[in-house]
Amino acid sequence: MGFGDRWRQWMMSCISIPKLSVLINGSPTAQFGMERGLRQGDLLSPFLFNIVTEGLSSLFQKASNLGILRGANCGNGVLISNLQFADDTMLFLEPRVEYLRNARRILRCFELAAGLKLNFLKSRVVKVGMKWSKSNVWADALLCKEGSLPIPYLGLQLGARSNMKTFWNPIRNSIKKRLAPWKSKFLNKGGRLILIKAVLASIPAYYLSVYKIPAGVANDLEKLQSADGKFSVGSFRIQLEDSISDFSVDHKLVWQDCCPPKVEIFNWQVLRGHVMVRQVLHRFGVVQWWEVSSCLTDSIKTWFQGWHGLCPSISHRRVWDTLFAAVIWSIWESRNQLIFNGEDPSLTQAANIVKFRTALWFKHHGRGSKIPISTMLLNLIESCRESPPKKKIQKEEELIPPFSLGLKFNIDSSARCSPGDVGIGGILRNLLGKILGMFSEHIGVYDSNTAEMTAIHRAVTMCAETPGLIGKDIDIVSNSKVTVSWVNANGVGSLKHSKIIYDIRSCLISLGNSRVIFNSRASNSFADCLAKKGSAMEGDFLSREFQ
Numbered sequence: 019m020g021f022g023d024r025w026r027q028w029m030m031s032c033i034s035i036p037k038l039s040v041l042i043n044g045s046p047t048a049q050f051g052m053e054r055g056l057r058q059g060d061l062l063s064p065f066l067f068n069i070v071t072e073g074l075s076s077l078f079q080k081a082s083n084l085g086i087l088r089g090a091n092c093g094n095g096v097l098i099s100n101l102q103f104a105d106d107t108m109l110f111l112e113p114r115v116e117y118l119r120n121a122r123r124i125l126r127c128f129e130l131a132a133g134l135k136l137n138f139l140k141s142r143v144v145k146v147g148m149k150w151s152k153s154n155v156w157a158d159a160l161l162c163k164e165g166s167l168p169i170p171y172l173g174l175q176l177g178a179r180s181n182m183k184t185f186w187n188p189i190r191n192s193i194k195k196r197l198a199p200w201k202s203k204f205l206n207k208g209g210r211l212i213l214i215k216a217v218l219a220s221i222p223a224y225y226l227s228v229y230k231i232p233a234g235v236a237n238d239l240e241k242l243q244s245a246d247g248k249f250s251v252g253s254f255r256i257q258l259e260d261s262i263s264d265f266s267v268d269h270k271l272v273w274q275d276c277c278p279p280k281v282e283i284f285n286w287q288v289l290r291g292h293v294m295v296r297q298v299l300h301r302f303g304v305v306q307w308w309e310v311s312s313c314l315t316d317s318i319k320t321w322f323q324g325w326h327g328l329c330p331s332i333s334h335r336r337v338w339d340t341l342f343a344a345v346i347w348s349i350w351e352s353r354n355q356l357i358f359n360g361e362d363p364s365l366t367q368a369a370n371i372v373k374f375r376t377a378l379w380f381k382h383h384g385r386g387s388k389i390p391i392s393t394m395l396l397n398l399i400e401s402c403r404e405s406p407p408k409k410k411i412q413k414e415e416e417l418i419p420p421f422s423l424g425l426k427f428n429i430d431s432s433a434r435c436s437p438g439d440v441g442i443g444g445i446l447r448n449l450l451g452k453i454l455g456m457f458s459e460h461i462g463v464y465d466s467n468t469a470e471m472t473a474i475h476r477a478v479t480m481c482a483e484t485p486g487l488i489g490k491d492i493d494i495v496s497n498s499k500v501t502v503s504w505v506n507a508n509g510v511g512s513l514k515h516s517k518i519i520y521d522i523r524s525c526l527i528s529l530g531n532s533r534v535i536f537n538s539r540a541s542n543s544f545a546d547c548l549a550k551k552g553s554a555m556e557g558d559f560l561s562r563e564f565q
Contacts, residue, residue: 032060032062033052034052036051037050037051038051038052070134071102073128073132074107074124074128074132075102077124077127077128078099078100078109078124079099081099081120081124082099086117086120087099087112087117087120087124088111088112088114089111089112090110090111090112091112098110099111113156115155115156118156118159118160119159122138122159122160122161139162141160141163142162142163142164142169143157143160143162143163143164143165144164144165144166144167144169144177145164145166145167146167147439147462147463168185173224174224174225174228174229175188180229180232181232183234185229186222186231186232186235186239189222189235189239190238190239192221193221193222193239222239272285272286272289272339273286276339276340276343276380277344277347277379278379281344281347282343284346284347284350285342285343285347288346288350293350336380340376340379340380341372343379344372344375344376344379345372347375348371348372348375349368352368424449424490424492424493425446425447425448425449425454425487425492425493426446426448426493427444427446427477427481427492427493427495428444428445428447428495428544429442429444429470429474429476429477429495429496429545430442430443430444430496430497430545430546430549431466431469431470431473431549432546432549432550432552432553433464433466433469433553439460439462439463439553440461440462440464440553441458441459441460441461441548441549441550441551441552442457442458442459442461442469442472442473443456443457443458443473443545443549443550443551443552444456444457444476444545445545445548446477446481455480456548457476457477457548458548458551458552459552460552460553467498467500467501467515468515470496470498470500470501471501471504471505471515471518471519471522473496473549474496474501474505475518475521475522477494478494478522478526479521481494481525481529481532482525482528482529487529488528488529488530489529490529490531490532491530491531492529492531492533493532493533493535494532494533494534494535495535495536495537496534496537497536498536499536502535502536504519505519505523505534506533
C-alpha cells in the first residue's frame with residue numbers, strides 16, 4: 019500500500035503498547051499487552067476499515083492495470099472497477115466470465131490476508147435487463163445461486179414496488195408477531211399501552227425512512243395497534259369472513275346505511291333464517307306444521323337475490339335495495355298486527371306504507387334531501403335515482419384527426435421497469451384514419467426519456483427514408499412533454515441526448531413542414547400497444563410498410 023517503515027512502526031506501537039486488565043468477580047487481573055485488535059474507543063478505530071479496505075482497492079487497481087479484469091466504462095475513457103463508501107464496497111466489471119472468476123480469486127486472497135470473508139453461499143446472482151442463460155453461467159463462475167427480484171437486502175425488499183400491499187407484509191407480520199403474546203396480558207392495561215404503542219410504532223421506522231407508505235397500508239397498521247380490549251364489530255366481521263367460506267347472502271347489499279339500523283339488523287336475521295316465525299319454530303320442534311309448500315320461492319335468500327337482479331340500472335340500485343328492506347319490514351309489522359291485534363290492512367294501504375317508508379329513509383340519509391317527500395311519492399324510483407360515478411371516457415385514437423391537414427404519426431415507448439427492457443412503437447395514418455404504416459421494435463435497456471426520444475428518432479428517420487412522405491405535413495405525436503420540449507427547444511435541450519436531438523431536427527428540416535407535438539396518453543393507445551408488443555419481442559420490426 020506504500021506506507022513507510024516508520025509509519026508502520028507507529029501503528030504497531032499504537033496497538034502493542036497499551037495494557038489491559040480484566041475484572042474477575044470485581045477484582046482486576048494483572049495487566050497484559052495486546053497482540054491484535056484495538057481497544058474500544060481507540061482513536062484508530064474510525065480509520066481501521068479504511069486502512070484494511072485500501073488494500074482491497076489496491077488489489078483491484080493492480081489487477082485492472084495487468085488486464086486481469088476490466089472495470090465498467092463510464093464514458094470519456096473513465097473505467098471504474100470499485101467504489102468504497104464508509105463500510106460498503108461496490109465492484110463494477112465488464113460482463114465476462116473470466117473477469118468474474120478473477121474477481122472471486124482476488125476476494126479470496128483478500129480474505130486470507132485480512133480475515134474478511136465474503137460468503138458466496140448466501141449470495142445471489144440477480145438478472146436485471148439480461149437473459150437468464152447468461153446468469154446461469156455467471157452463477158456457476160461465482161459458485162453461488164441464482165435469484166430474482168424482489169430479494170431481501172439489508173432488511174428491505176429490493177426491486178419490489180412499494181405501492182403494493184404485499185410489499186408491506188413483513189411489517190404486518192412483524193407487528194402481529196409482537197402483538198399476539200401481549201393482547202391478553204398487557205394491552206388492556208392503560209399504564210403500559212403507551213409503551214407498547216411506542217415499540218410497535220418503531221417497527222416500520224426503517225421502511226418508512228426509505229419508502230412512502232400507501233394510505234391503505236397505514237390504515238391497516240393503525241388497526242393492528244388500536245385494540246383496547248373491547249369488542250370491535252369491524253374486526254369480528256373480518257374474522258368471520260375469513261373463517262366462513264360460504265356467504266350465500268352478500269352482506270354489502272344489506273348493510274348499506276340506507277335505512278334505520280334496527281331494520282338492517284332485522285333484514286339480516288331474515289336472510290340468515292334467524293327470525294322466530296312458525297317455520298323456524300317448526301324446525302326446532304316447538305310447533306307442528308302442515309305440509310304446505312311456499313307460493314314464492316324456496317327461501318327468502320332466493321327472493322332477495324332475484325329482487326336485486328331485477329334492478330333497472332346502477333343509478334337505481336340503492337333505492338331498489340331500500341325498497342326491499344321496506345317491504346320486508348312492512349310485511350313483518352303487518353303480520354304482527356294481524357296476529358296480536360287482529361288488524362287486517364288492505365293491499366293498497368300496505369303499498370302506500372312501503373312507498374312512504376322508502377322515501378322517508380332515503381331522504382333521512384341525505385341522498386334525497388332536496389326533493390320533497392310528496393314529490394318522491396309520485397314517482398319513487400325516478401325521484402330517488404342517484405347519478406352513477408362519472409367514468410373518465412377515453413377518446414378512441416381513430417376518431418382524433420391529425421392536428422394539421424396532413425398525416426399523423428403516433429409514437430410511444432413501453433418499459434417493464436425503469437430502466438428495463440424497452441419497446442417502441444408507432445403508427446402512421448392520414449386524415450381519414452387509414453393506416454399507412456406502423457413499426458414495433460425492442461431496443462434494449464433504457465430509461466423512459468431515452469426510450470421516448472428513440473421512438474421519435476425512429477419515426478422521423480423512417481419518414482425521411484420514404485420518398486412519398488417528403489414535403490408532406492406530418493405531425494409526430496408523443497405523450498411525453500419532456501422529450502417534446504427538448505426537441506422543440508432553441509438550444510441543446512438535453513446534453514445527454516444532444517446527438518439524437520440533432521438528428522431529429524435534421525430529419526424534420528428535410529421533411530419540410532413536419533413537427534413534433536404533444537398529446538395525452540388517451541389518444542395514443544394504439545401506439546402504446548405496439549410499444550408493449552415490442553418490449554416482449556426479440557426481433558426487430560413488426561411492420562415497416564408505408565403506402
